[in-house]
Amino acid sequence: xxxxxxxxxxxxxxxxxxxxxxxxxxxxxxxxxxxxxxxxxxxxxxxxxxxxxxxxxxxxxxxxxxxxxxxxxxxxxxxxxxxxxxxxxxxxxxxxxxxxxxxxxxxxxxxxxxxxxxxxxxxxxxxxxxxxxxxxxxxxxxxxxxxxxxxxxxxxxxxxxxxxxxxxxxxxxxxxxxxxxxxxxxxxxxxxxxxxxxxxxxxxxxxxxxxxxxxxxxxxxxxxxxxxxxxxxxxxxxxxxxxxxxxxxxxxxxxxxxxxxxxxxxxxxxxxxxxxxxxxxxxxxxxxxxxxxxxxxxxxxxxxxxxxxxxxxxxxxxxxxxxxxxxxxxxxxxxxxxxxxxxxxxxxxxxxxxxxxxxxxxxxxxxxxxxxxxxxxxxxxxxxxxxxxxxxxxxxxxxxxxxxxxxxxxxxxxxxxxxxxxxxxxxxxxxxxxxxxxxxxxxxxxxxxxxxxxxxxxxxxxxxxxxxxxxxxxxxxxxxxxxxxxxxxxxxxxxxxxxxxxxxxxxxxxxxxxxxxxxxxxxxxxxxxxxxxxxx
Amino acid sequence: xxxxxxxxxxxxxxxxxxxxxxxxxxxxxxxxxxxxxxxxxxxxxxxxxxxxxxxxxxxxxxxxxxxxxxxxxxxxxxxxxxxxxxxxxxxxxxx
Numbered sequence: 343x344x345x346x347x348x349x350x351x352x353x354x355x356x357x358x359x360x361x362x363x364x365x366x367x368x369x370x371x372x373x374x375x376x377x378x379x380x381x382x383x384x385x386x387x388x389x390x391x392x393x394x395x396x397x398x399x400x401x402x403x404x405x406x407x408x409x410x411x412x413x414x415x416x417x418x419x420x421x422x423x424x425x426x427x428x429x430x431x432x433x434x435x436x437x438x439x440x441x442x443x444x445x446x447x448x449x450x451x452x453x454x455x456x457x458x459x460x461x462x463x464x465x466x467x468x469x470x471x472x473x474x475x476x477x478x479x480x481x482x483x484x485x486x487x488x489x490x491x492x493x494x495x496x497x498x499x500x501x502x503x504x505x506x507x508x509x510x511x512x513x514x515x516x517x518x519x520x521x522x523x524x525x526x527x528x529x530x531x532x533x534x535x536x537x538x539x540x541x542x543x544x545x546x547x548x549x550x551x552x553x554x555x556x557x558x559x560x561x562x563x564x565x566x567x568x569x570x571x572x573x574x575x576x577x578x579x580x581x582x583x584x585x586x587x588x589x590x591x592x593x594x595x596x597x598x599x600x601x602x603x604x605x606x607x608x609x610x611x612x613x614x615x616x617x618x619x620x621x622x623x624x625x626x627x628x629x630x631x632x633x634x635x636x637x638x639x640x641x642x643x644x645x646x647x648x649x650x651x652x653x654x655x656x657x658x659x660x661x662x663x664x665x666x667x668x669x670x671x672x673x674x675x676x677x678x679x680x681x682x683x684x685x686x687x688x689x690x691x692x693x694x695x696x697x698x699x700x701x702x703x704x705x706x707x708x709x710x711x712x713x714x715x716x717x718x719x720x721x722x723x724x725x726x727x728x729x730x731x732x733x734x735x736x737x738x739x740x741x742x743x744x745x746x747x748x749x750x751x752x753x754x755x756x757x758x759x760x761x762x763x764x765x766x767x768x769x770x771x772x773x774x775x776x777x778x779x780x781x782x783x784x785x786x787x788x789x790x791x792x793x794x795x796x797x798x799x800x801x802x803x804x805x806x807x808x809x810x811x812x813x814x815x816x817x818x819x820x821x822x823x824x825x826x827x828x829x830x831x832x833x834x835x836x837x838x839x840x841x842x843x844x845x846x847x848x849x850x851x852x853x854x855x856x857x858x859x860x861x862x863x864x865x866x867x868x869x870x871x872x873x874x875x876x877x878x
Numbered sequence: 879x880x881x882x883x884x885x886x887x888x889x890x891x892x893x894x895x896x897x898x899x900x901x902x903x904x905x906x907x908x909x910x911x912x913x914x915x916x917x918x919x920x921x922x923x924x925x926x927x928x929x930x931x932x933x934x935x936x937x938x939x940x941x942x943x944x945x946x947x948x949x950x951x952x953x954x955x956x957x958x959x960x961x962x963x964x965x966x967x968x969x970x971x972x973x
Contacts, residue, residue, distance in 0.1 A: 557955060557958065557959075589969070593966050593969070597962055597966070641958075644958060644961070644962060645961065645962070645965060648965075648969070655973075656969045656973065657968070657969045657970075657971075657972035657973040658972065659968055659969075659972040660965070660968050660969035660972065660973075663965065663968060664965075
C-alpha cells in the first residue's frame with residue numbers, strides 16, 4: 343500500500359504554494375495540518391520556557407534557605423510555570439496539535455468543518471498567550487497566586503493579576519472554538535462507511551474531549567470574569583470582606599478545572615490506543631469498552647471537582663459525595679489500562695520508540711492513578727493535602743500522562759507530519775534518560791509529601807534535604823533527556839531520512855496517504871469497510 | 879433537517895407572545911429579590927432563568943421544530959448543568 347501511495351503526484355502541504363508566501367503562508371493558512379504545526383511550534387517555545395522555570399525551582403530547592411531566588415520570585419515562578427503549562431500547553435496540547443493534524447485524515451475528510459474558525463482559534467490562542475504572559479512584564483510585578491488564582495488572596499495581592507486572568511479567559515474561547523469544530527467535524531464529515539463503531543479511538547477521544555471543552559470552559563470563563571469584576575468594581579462574589587464566599591470560587595474554578603484534567607488526559611489515552619495496536623500488530627482488545635470508558639470518563643469527570651477541596655471547609659455531605667464519585671471515575675480509567683495490557687498479550691510486538699513511550703506512559707500513569715486514589719480518600723487526603731505528594735501525583739498524571747503521550751504521539755506521527763524519519767537510537771537514548779530523570783525527580787516528592795513537606799514553599803527544614811537533593815538532580819537529568827529528544831526531532835526535520843507512507847505498518851487512514859500528506863489529504867475520499875485495527 | 883427548517887414558519891404573533899412572557903419573567907425575577915426566600919432565592923432565580931432559556935431555545939431557536947436528536951442533546955447539556963448546580967448547593971445546604 344505504501345508503495346502505491348508514494349506514487350502520489352500531488353504536492354505535499356509543506357510545499358504547497360497558496361495566496362501568501364513565507365511566514366504569512368503559515369499564520370494565515372486555513373489548512374488543518376499547518377494550523378496543527380503552528381500550535382506545535384508555539385507550544386515548543388512556551389514549553390521550553392516553562393520547563394526551565396520548573397528547573398530553576400528545583401535548583402532553588404536543592405538546599406534549605408535561599409539558593410538562587412527569594413520567596414517572592416519563587417512564588418512568581420510557580421505561578422508562571424503553572425499558568426503556562428496548564429492553560430497554554432497541556433489543555434490545548436494534544437487536541438490542538440495532533441487533533442488538528444490527524445482528526446480529518448483519520449476520519450477520511452479533507453479538512454475540519456470550519457477551517458477559518460480553526461485559524462481563528464490559533465490566533466485567539468496567541469493573543470491569550472501574549473495577554474497572560476504580559477502580566478510578567480508590566481504593572482505591579484508578576485502574579486504570585488499559583489495557577490489556581492484562589493480567593494481571597496487573588497483579590498488582595500498587589501501583584502499584576504488582571505492580565506493573567508484575562509489571558510486565561512481569552513484562551514478559553516480558543517478552546518471552545520476548537521471543541522465545536524471537532525464535534526461538528528466528527529458528526530458531519532466522516533468518510534462513507536465510517537460508522538461510529540468504525541471510527542479510530544483517537545478521534546473518539548477527541549470527541550469526548552471536545553464536549554468537555556465546549557461545556558466546561560464557559561464556567562471558568564465566567565469565574566475569571568467575576569474575579570475581574572470583583573477586583574475592578576468591588577462586587578462581592580468571593581471576597582468575604584465584600585460579602586462573598588471564597589469556597590464558591592473554589593467550586594466554580596474546579597467545576598471547570600477538574601474536567602480540564604480530562605481534557606488533558608482523554609486525548610492522551612486516545613494516542614496510546616493508536617500506538618499500542620500498531621506495534622502489537624493486533625486488534626485492540628475491547629474496542630467498544632474503550633469507547634464507552636472514554637465517554638464515561640468525560641461524563642463522570644464533571645462531578646468530581648470537590649476532591650480538590652476536601653480541606654476547604656465544605657459540608658460533610660459534599661465531602662462524602664465527592665469522594666465516592668472520585669472512586670467511580672477510576673473504573674473506566676482502569677478498564678482502559680486493562681484493555682491496553684490485554685492487547686499486548688500474545689502479540690507480535692515490534693519495539694519502536696513510540697511503543698516505548700506508550701509503555702512508559704502505562705507505568706507513570708499507573709503510579710499517578712494509584713496515588714490519585716490515595717488523595718481521593720477523605721482520611722488520607724486531609725493528611726496529604728497541599729503537600730509535595732500532590733505535586734508528585736499531579737506531575738505523574740499530567741506530565742506523565744499527557745506529556746508522555748505527547749512525546750509518544752510526535753514520535754509516532756512524525757514521519758507522517760514531516761515526511762522524514764528521526765534517528766531512532768538518539769530517540770531511545772533521550773527517552774531512557776528522560777524516563778530515569780522523571781522518576782528520580784518526582785518519586786522522592788511522594789515521600790516528602792508523606793513526611794509533611796508542604797507544596798509551594800521555597801524553603802524547608804533540614805530533615806527534607808536529602809530527598810530534595812535527589813529530586814533536583816533528577817530534574818537536571820530529565821531536562822538533559824528532553825534536550826536530546828527535542829534536538830533529535832528538530833534536526834531530523836531537515837536531515838532525517840525520507841519516510842515512507844506507512845513506516846509502522848499502521849491500519850488507520852492516515853497511513854494510507856503520502857508522507858507528508860497533500861493539501862487535501864486524499865485524492866479521493868475513501869470508503870471505509872473495515873474495523874480501524876484490522877490486523878487479524 | 880434543512881427541509882424541515884425551511885418549511886416551518888413561526889407566526890409573528892407567537893414571537894410577540896414569547897417576548898411578552900420573557901419580559902414578564904424578567905420583572906418577576908427582579909421583584910422576587912425583594913422577598914426573603916432564604917436559600918431558595920437562588921433556586922427561584924435559576925428556575926425563572928431556565929424557563930426563559932427553554933422558551934428561547936424552543937421558539938426563537940426553532941428547537942421545537944427540529945429533529946428530536948437535537949432536543950435530546952440540548953436537554954442532556956441542561957441536565958448536566960443542573961446536576962453540577964445541585965451538587966454545588968449540597969455543600970451550601972448542609973454546611
